Amino acid sequence: MKRTVKALIAVYFTVFMCVFGGISAFAWDVDTRSQDIVLKNVPEGTAFADILVKDKKNDKYAACFNEENGRLLGVGKDCGLAGYEEDGYTSMLLRHNCAVFEKADLSEHSSVSFKLNEENNKLFNHFRRIKVACCDKDGNILGVTDVSGFEAVHFNTPAYYRIEANGSSLSCEVNTGPPYFMMVLVPAAFILFAVIVIAAIIIKRAVRKAGTAGMIKRIQSGEVDNERKK
Secondary structure, eight states: OHHHHHHHHHHHHHHHHHHHHHHHHHHHHOOTTEEEEEEESOOTTOOEEEEEEEOOTTOTTBOSOOHHHHHHHTOOTTSHHHHOOGGGEEEHHHHBSSEEEEEEEOSSSOEEEEEESSOHHHHHHHHOEEEEEEEOTTSOEEEEOOOEEOOOOOSSSOOEEEEEEETTEEEEEEEOOSOTTHHHHHHHHHHHHHHHHHHHHHHHHHHHHHHHHHHHHHHHHHHHHHHHHO
């Protein structure tokens, strides 16, 4: 019985560590505060790109003008990107305080990188639908993609969103790790299995013990009768 319990405990911890380790490895491998925009077929003269998000009422991320990003991009509050407000969409870099411009590489990989002030799953679960604007070095908008949206992410590890702008088309991909509830479901299922196995072993031993006790009682009873007959 002790060996069986020890073996079940060892297997339980192995299963738990595999599930927990897989989730942790995914979370550690993904930088959820970094965001890249992959660019293809951009307009001629494009120097950088920005994400356009649709403002919400009393939006906590909204700002009149983000001075830090304006300085990093070398543009002012009067540039075309800062003044863009079509269909309620405005610049994430210049009209919000949730991202910081990091770099634009249009020579080799054709991408733009941001550093986010919050994890990207929180940020894009808030905005949900975006556009991408391609701009020249002075902040004039050369082209804007169609709208694309993110699926809401719930009960999962932090999600990494891949944003790709190809001409006027835009795609947003969500990559998530194992859901958190698996950390509870898998161990709970194993515990239930272990309880059933242990209960079966206890019942089997109890039945065997009862049968043995009955047999001993019958044997003893027979010996007593034989002695009385003598």
